[in-house]
Amino acid sequence: MKMETQPHKKHHFGTSHMPFLVQHCCLIITLLISTLFSITTAFDYADALSKSLLYFEAQRSGRIPYNQRVTWRDHSGLTDGLEEGVDLVGGYYDAGDHVKFGLPMAFTITMLSWSAIEYRQQIEEAGELQHTLEAIKWGTDYFIKAHTSPNVLWAEVGDGDTDHYCWQRPEDMTTSRRAFKIEENNPGSDLAGETAAAMAAASIVFKKTNAHYSHLLLHHALQLFEFGDKYRGNYDASVGVVKSYYASVSGYMDELLWAATWLYKATDNKMYFEYVLSNAHKFGGTGWSISEFSWDVKYAGLQLMLSKLLREEKEKKHRTILEQYRTKAEYYVCSCLNKNNDSKDNVERTPGGLLYIREWNNMQYVSTAAFLLSTYSDYLENTNQKLNCETGTVDHEEIQSFAKSQVDYILGSNPMNMSYLVGYGPKYPKRVHHRGASILSYKKNKGFIGCTQGYDNWYGSQEPNPNVLVGALVGGPDGKDNFEDRRNNFMQTEACTYNTAPLVGVFAKFLHIENHKTVHDCNSLLLASFK
Ligand SMILES: *[C@@H]1O[C@H](CO)[C@@H](O)[C@H](O)[C@H]1NC(C)=O
Numbered sequence: 001m002k003m004e005t006q007p008h009k010k011h012h013f014g015t016s017h018m019p020f021l022v023q024h025c026c027l028i029i030t031l032l033i034s035t036l037f038s039i040t041t042a043f044d045y046a047d048a049l050s051k052s053l054l055y056f057e058a059q060r061s062g063r064i065p066y067n068q069r070v071t072w073r074d075h076s077g078l079t080d081g082l083e084e085g086v087d088l089v090g091g092y093y094d095a096g097d098h099v100k101f102g103l104p105m106a107f108t109i110t111m112l113s114w115s116a117i118e119y120r121q122q123i124e125e126a127g128e129l130q131h132t133l134e135a136i137k138w139g140t141d142y143f144i145k146a147h148t149s150p151n152v153l154w155a156e157v158g159d160g161d162t163d164h165y166c167w168q169r170p171e172d173m174t175t176s177r178r179a180f181k182i183e184e185n186n187p188g189s190d191l192a193g194e195t196a197a198a199m200a201a202a203s204i205v206f207k208k209t210n211a212h213y214s215h216l217l218l219h220h221a222l223q224l225f226e227f228g229d230k231y232r233g234n235y236d237a238s239v240g241v242v243k244s245y246y247a248s249v250s251g252y253m254d255e256l257l258w259a260a261t262w263l264y265k266a267t268d269n270k271m272y273f274e275y276v277l278s279n280a281h282k283f284g285g286t287g288w289s290i291s292e293f294s295w296d297v298k299y300a301g302l303q304l305m306l307s308k309l310l311r312e313e314k315e316k317k318h319r320t321i322l323e324q325y326r327t328k329a330e331y332y333v334c335s336c337l338n339k340n341n342d343s344k345d346n347v348e349r350t351p352g353g354l355l356y357i358r359e360w361n362n363m364q365y366v367s368t369a370a371f372l373l374s375t376y377s378d379y380l381e382n383t384n385q386k387l388n389c390e391t392g393t394v395d396h397e398e399i400q401s402f403a404k405s406q407v408d409y410i411l412g413s414n415p416m417n418m419s420y421l422v423g424y425g426p427k428y429p430k431r432v433h434h435r436g437a438s439i440l441s442y443k444k445n446k447g448f449i450g451c452t453q454g455y456d457n458w459y460g461s462q463e464p465n466p467n468v469l470v471g472a473l474v475g476g477p478d479g480k481d482n483f484e485d486r487r488n489n490f491m492q493t494e495a496c497t498y499n500t501a502p503l504v505g506v507f508a509k510f511l512h513i514e515n516h517k518t519v520h521d522c523n524s525l526l527l528a529s530f531k
């Protein structure tokens with residue numbers, strides 16, 4: 001199931017056989033071309049990748065380590081879990097507040113891990129593998145603590161209502177840190193399933209470099225899946241405080257299929273494959289055609305992963321079900337490409353070309369789409385296939401270039417000329433809806449800033465945030481490409497960890513392509529000259 005991407009293998013012609021002069025000629029031409037065009041049009045994906053990983057350091061809860069690079073942050077949430085007698089120090093704040101929400105945190109870790117699995121070599125080439133592993137481990141270390149016994153998982157620390165009442169730095173936090181859990185009598189199959197998926201995916205990432213840790217993660221993943229599968233229910237029925245923030249609208253069936261898919265990838269144990277086959281219909285895996293992939297709705301992701309198994313599968317009965325999964329995966333991809341017949345089956349786009357699902361934090365859907373389309377185009381390329389959409393056949397290059405258009409929109413190729421990745425390029429959101437970033441750093445002034453004092457003195461200020469939340473992907477523009485950089489415009493200016501996570505893989509992919517493009521162009525030129 002694991003697929004290594006080697007996008008240049010097929011097209012690589014060794015330059016060593018080429019005449020010396022032609023090589024040099026080509027080099028000069030390439031330099032000329034890049035001076036004239038590339039430099040002005042290509043984005044600096046290396047810079048974007050490095051910055052995206054800094055964001056996870058800014059979102060850290062708990063004890064900040066000595067090598068922390070985002071220096072305006074300090075320790076916070078050091079007594080999390082104390083009231084309940086469990087150590088829940090660590091993990092990530094999900095967005096601009098200080099609640100530790102389990103479901104979006106787990107999805108963030110799954111997507112960071114998937115990025116590291118698909119694009120490990122590209123991330124390593126960029127010198128960012130260590131930072132990526134650290135970002136994943138900051139989450140998985142927390143999940144290990146939160147999973148206190150086989151059928152108990154701590155789901156949340158703090159709650160949205162009391163947290164949002166205050167505007168404070170995390171280091172000054174005075175809000176309730178009450179913790180909430182799921183267990184046998186208060187189940188949460190969606191949360192247990194997503195956390196199992198995150199742990200299984202991360203276990204693949206750490207397999208090579210830290211076998212012991214990888215094994216530990218897998219152990220938790222197996223238990224969490226069993227817990228989620230055996231004690232069925234939506235977590236928001238057990239943890240009521242999450243309802244107005246991260247309610248599980250799609251239910252838990254997608255997460256159970258998703259977890260089983262990741263466990264199959266991590267273990268190769270047929271039991272998990274049987275699970276996704278026998279529950280395919282009942283759990284909606286082969287029934288739901290969906291155009292969004294998010295912390296709530298996992299169908300498109302698992303359909304895409306499972307359709308890749310078709311090539312290896314020989315049993316006819318299995319092939320039939322996998323083909324049904326593939327049909328749904330293709331629906332998603334075609335929908336993003338605007339290539340389904342009926343317009344209601346296609347994702348809307350802004351006039352500037354951005355995929356548009358809904359006005360509140362639309363960028364989360366753009367970054368997950370960019371990721372899924374990137375990996376799917378790799379898959380088509382590596383297996384020499386094309387995609388048949390209702391309105392026509394599409395090749396891997398078209399899918400890839402559409403994914404790139406979304407990434408480039410994010411980085412500044414849009415009607416506002418604005419990078420929605422904070423800290424990247426000359427123009428980016430300066431008033432991100434983020435408590436810590438909008439108040440003077442605790443490192444600069446340790447004087448306590450109270451609950452409402454933050455609202456009075458910092459939230460309402462027209463000034464840019466004193467701390468730049470580098471690498472955060474904000475909610476982004478509306479359906480007409482308009483964006484208002486106001487701190488209280490939380491639909492557009494708040495960032496979330498699961499927005500940035502898929503971009504780690506996507507930036508690494510496009511960086512790799514840019515780095516090898518000159519060689520590729522050069523080879524094509526040489527080839528042409530020999531014809
Ligand atoms: C899509 O539209 C084309 C052209 O009108 C038609 O030939 C085709 O059958 C349609 N496909 C589906 C699945 O509706």
Ligand SMILES: *[C@@H]1O[C@H](CO)[C@@H](O)[C@H](O)[C@H]1NC(C)=O
Nearest residue numbers: 412413414415416417418427
């Ligand atoms: C964006 O840049 C283009 C080209 O330089 C310019 O024509 C346009 O007015 C700019 N738009 C905004 C909103 O700054």
